[in-house]
Amino acid sequence: MSISPTTIHWFLACKASDVPSNGGVCVKYGEEQIALFYFARKDQWYATQNLCPHRKQMALSRGMTGTVKDEPKVACPFHKKTFSLIDGRCLSDEAECSLSVYPVKVVDGQVYIGVNEETAMVAV
Amino acid sequence: MKIVVIGNGMVGYKFCEKMLTKSAKAPVELVVFGEEPRPAYDRVHLTSWFEHNTADLLLATTEWYEQQGIRLHLADPVVAIDREQRTVRSHSGITETYDYLVLATGSAAFVPPIPGVEKKGVFLYRTIEDLEMMKAYAPHARSGAVIGGGLLGLEAAKALLDLGITNIHVVEFAPRLMPRQIDDKGSLLLQEKLGQLGLKVLTSKNTKKITGEESVNGLQFTDDTFLKTDMLVISAGIKPRDELAIAAGLPTGPRGGIVVNEQLQTADPFIYAIGECALYQNMIYGLVAPGYEMAEVVAAHLCGEMKAFTGFDMSTRLKLIGVEVASFGDPFSPAGDCHSIVFEDRLKGVYKRIDITPDGQQLLGGILIGEASAYNMLLQTVKNKLALPADPASLLVPPAKDGASTGAGVDGLPDEALICSCESVSKGAIGEAVMAGHESFDDIKKCTKAGTCCGGCAPMVKDIITATLKSQGKYIRSVICEHFAYSRQEMLDIIRINSLRSFDEVLDHCGHGEGCEVCKPVVASILASLWNDMILAQGNDTAQDSNDRYLANIQKGGTYSVVPRIPGGEITPEKLITIGMVAQKYHLYTKITGGQRIDLFGAHLSDLPLIWKELIDAGFESGHAYGKALRTVKSCVGSTWCRFGLHDSVSYAIRIEERYRGLRAPHKIKSAVSGCIRECAEAQSKDFGIIATEKGWNLYVCGNGGSKPQHAVLLAADLDSETCIRYIDRFLMFYIKTADPLTRTATWLNKLDGGIDYLRNVVVHDSLGIGAQLEGEMQLLVDSYKCEWKEVVENSELRKRFSHFVNSPEEKDPTVKFETLRNQKKAAEWK
Structure with missing residues (x-):
């Protein structure tokens, strides 16, 4: 899913200090679950759907983060399928579905995740 | 040049592939007719269709044919060949002209004329x-x-x-x-x-x-x-599909098959036949490798190369329903012309026979059943007429445990030796590719195609890669991943010498990038093995593998299982009641494990600290079932109750389990203690196992259950309890310091130069002079042990991490679903 900047809706996810360095947490947004990751070494934030498309498990927020050739990624704890945090594509299996990714911003120590407005209306 | 191929089986496909490679300079027009509704698939592995699906068997997709510019007509068999006009006509009425025609019509199953074959079923x-x-x-x-x-x-x-x-x-x-x-x-x-x-x-x-x-x-x-x-x-049996050829007036054999010459040409020089429909010197070649060779010869011939088919070795090695069966060379030399050497082990189900020339100089052929690891080397010995060792029977003895039997042999092979017979790749070709920079097996597969068909030659290809690199003076080692250019053993030394204590420090010191799911757990494990800091300490928590990070085993649906430690499998009724009450309270599925403990499944992440609070209050501690760590020390009841028991195996098992609990290692470690030779605790299937003798304890090491069972080997006999523990200290610490990541002790020993003799020298005879150091390092870990769960339960910051939603910590994951089975819950089946 790509989000065009004109329809973005930012919601408050959590405090930056709630998220472990170089790890992830799961954010509840209405009925949705979003995985939020913090790469402390480069001070970068990423967000994806929490559902691993491989076995449909709500697990990505508990996965291990890392990089492959400098591209940030997360590995699902179930079968170690890895996904790019930039565009959500599956890095370990070309045939696997990709993840939805969301923009993240941090203002005054608060983390906001951007969703498009249609999702926002359904979710709230 | 326009070529029409009739038949889209494995050999027909291979011909197209070879033709495209060879004709790169002068493009050819390829038209393929196939009778089956789908493109060529791997018939050799047909049984795997049950495990996988059709797509996995396909050799190429219809898109591949399109991209290559090949016109593919599926489900449209050719019904007539007009040799004068040089055209073929298909069932659907398509007529194609050809310059050359290749018949790759294959074979059909031979149906004997038994009354009743038409019946249902x-x-x-x-x-x-x-x-x-x-x-x-x-x-x-x-x-x-x-x-x-x-x-x-x-x-x-x-x-x-x-x-x-x-x-x-x-x-x-x-x-x-x-x-x-x-x-x-x-x-x-x-x-x-x-x-x-x-x-x-x-x-x-x-x-x-x-x-x-x-x-x-x-x-x-x-x-x-x-x-x-x-x-x-x-x-x-099979029956060559030669009906088209017969209708076109081409000569065929008395029992079928289109007669071809060394160039695979039929009686009509514009028509070739390859694969199972071709009859070369009264022989039908019913295997895929000779079919591929025929495809190669025709493609070469059409491109003006000199190449001839002169028969093919029908040696074969396969796994039939889990049993290895191989025959090579001529397995049926007449008794007068050879001497046979036979090895038979009915207990293990192994039978091997080799036939050698009466002068004992050369190998003619043979049969291997039940164990065929020597196949590649024996086949090469026949094909290249290599000289036999002074005692040819040594060829039949089961390989030494270090698995080096084939590896030691590749150096002796000539460059012409055909290693991958499916793709006809020689030792020389693999060596050249390695020297050109293709240094991994994957690279070699891509650039030479060796090992891509049946895979039987894979071990030998790997050995040749290693041997070639060594001959170039390259240092061969397995580095961890793109973030650390070191082996695990080197990483351990770097971390120890520089006193690095967190993943970030290690990454800053000797790594690149951010790490990944491969190197993070390796580093985390090394840090734990060296310093024994709390694994969830700030900075190292997210470097732990996901089960370690939550100190529990993730299960289907995203809930966790909980295994309290029950040392030696001994438990009081009060503690059993506690487990039952906790399971009842938190709605957990309970099961007795193979390691004499109780596993509680279906715990929500946020319930884990609550469950552990109750377990710890009742005197339990973590069982480390989630870690690459010591799991259980199983025991039989021993001399306290058993009339055969020699020593108190339960007490000793508890002592050992409590000594090594929480010990982080390259992989999980299991152990057992048996009170007598009846071995009720199955100690010989463990990473280290102890069996009571009249005089003390026998210590066995490096056993394994799992997918590749391996019996533990005796390291030392008749030890007293203290010496036995000292040896275990040394053994475990040596393993921790030298093994590759995720390598169990059995595999570690198999790869260890010098094998069990070397290990015994290090552990028992202290040949490296590090015995005291290893014991000291182990004692440090034993003394600094703390129960991880106790620390979490007592630390509110750590407890915070055990919630599913960061912005709604009390709420459990609403997507978790359970079903009911035999009055307990089970995880909902995943999709």
Whole structure:
């Protein structure tokens, strides 16, 4: 899913200090679950759907983060399928579905995740 | 040049592939007609269709043909060839002209003229459609039979097993199974092994008729015996598909097959025949490798290269229903022309025979059943007429445990030695590719295609890669991943010498990038093995593998299982009640594990600290079931109750489990203590196992259960309790310091130069002079042990991490679903 900047809706996810360095947490947004990751070494934030498309498990927020050739990624704890945090594509299996990714911003120590407005209306 | 190919099987496909490679400079027009509805697929691995699906078997997609500019007509067989006009006409009415025509029509199953073959429930075993029909019929059948005990017949029997049929008979006309490949003794042994899997074999049976009304219900044999069966698969050999050639007036053999010369040309120089439809010197080559070779020869010939087909080695190695069977060279040399050396081990189910020339100089051929790891080397010895060792019987002795038997041999092979016979890749070609910079097996597969077809040559290809790199003076080591260019052992030294204590420090010191799911757990494990800091300490928490990070095992659906430590499997009634009450309170599924403990499944992440609070209050501690760490020390009841027991195995097991609890290692570690030689604790299947003797304890090491079971080997005998523990200290610490990531002790020992003798020297005789150091390092870990769960329960910051939603910590994951089974819950099946 790509989000065009004109329809973005930012919601408050959590405090930056709630998220472990170089790890992830799961954010509840209405009925949705979003995985939020913090790469402390480069001070970068990423967000994806929490559902691993491989076995449909709500697990990505508990996965291990890392990089492959400098591209940030997360590995699902179930079968170690890895996904790019930039565009959500599956890095370990070309045939696997990709993840939805969301923009993240941090203002005054608060983390906001951007969703498009249609999702926002359904979710709230 | 326009080439029409009739037939889109494995060989027809291979011809297209070879033609494209060779004709890169002068493009050819390729048109392919295939009778089956899908593009070429891997018929050799047809049985794997049950485990995978059609797509996995396909050799190339229809898009591939499009991209290559090949016109592919599927489900449209050619019905006529006009040799004068040089055209072919297909069933749907397409007419194509050709400059050259390649017949790759393959073969059909040979159906013997037995009355009743038309009945329902009678099948052939040849195509995916055959399998689909068998699958649809199988639910109605409880018993099955296969006519034909050859290679394909046994594959068909495997297919019936996979379809869930339990009562299966294989019926063979000859007095033995696989009459073309193996001898009577080999067949008997194979029959025994198949019998263990529930396959019964009837030999010397001639089927008179297939009985039943509309559907098959049995087989009537000529010796007036009868076999009841609900389903029958006929696999009695192949019949070359030569009907088109006959109609076109091309000469064929008396028992079928299109006659071809060394260039695979038929009597018409513009028409070639390759694969199982071609008859070369009165021989049909019913294997894929010679078919590929024929494809190569024709492609070469059409591109103006000089190449000839001069027969092909029919050596073969395969795994039949889990049993290795191989025959190589000429396995049936007449008795007068050779000496046979036979090795038979009925206990292990191994039979090997090699035939050598009477002067003992050369190997002629042989048969291997039950264990065929020497196949590649023996085949190369025959093909290259290599000199035999002074004692040729040494070729048959099972390989040494370090698995170096084939590795030691590749140096002796000439460059011409054909390593991958499917893709005809020589040792020289692999060596050249390695020197050109293709240094991994994956790279070699891509650039030479070696090992991409049947995969049988893979170990030898890997050995050649290693040998070539070594000959170039390259240091061969396995680095962890792109973030750390070091082996695990080097990483351990770097971390220890520089006193690095967190993943970030290690990354700053000797790594690149951010790390990944491969290197993070390795580093985290090394840090724990060296310093024994709390694994969830700030900075290292997210470097732990996901189970370690939550100190529990993630299970289907995203809930966790909890395993409290029950040392030696001994537990008081009070503690049992606590486990029961906790399970009841948190709605957990309970199961006794194989390691004499109790596993509690289905715990929500946020319940984990609550569950552990109650368990710890009752005196339990973490069982480390989630970690690459010591799991359990299983025990038999021993001399306190057992009338055979020599020593108190339970007390010793508890002592050992409490000594090594929480010990982080390259992989999980299991142990057991048996109170006497009856070995009720199964100590010889453990990473280290202890068995009581009259005089003390015998210490066994490096055993394994799992997918590759391996018995532990005796490290030292009749030890007193203190010495035994000192040796275990040294053994475990040496393993922790030298093993590759995720390598169990059994595999570690198999790879260790010098094997068990070397290990015994280090541990028992202290040959490296590090015995005291290893013991000291272990003592440090033992003294600094703390229960991780106790620390979490007592630390509110750590507890915070155990919630599913960061912005709604009390709420559990609403998507978690359970079902009910035998009055307990189970995880909902995943999709």
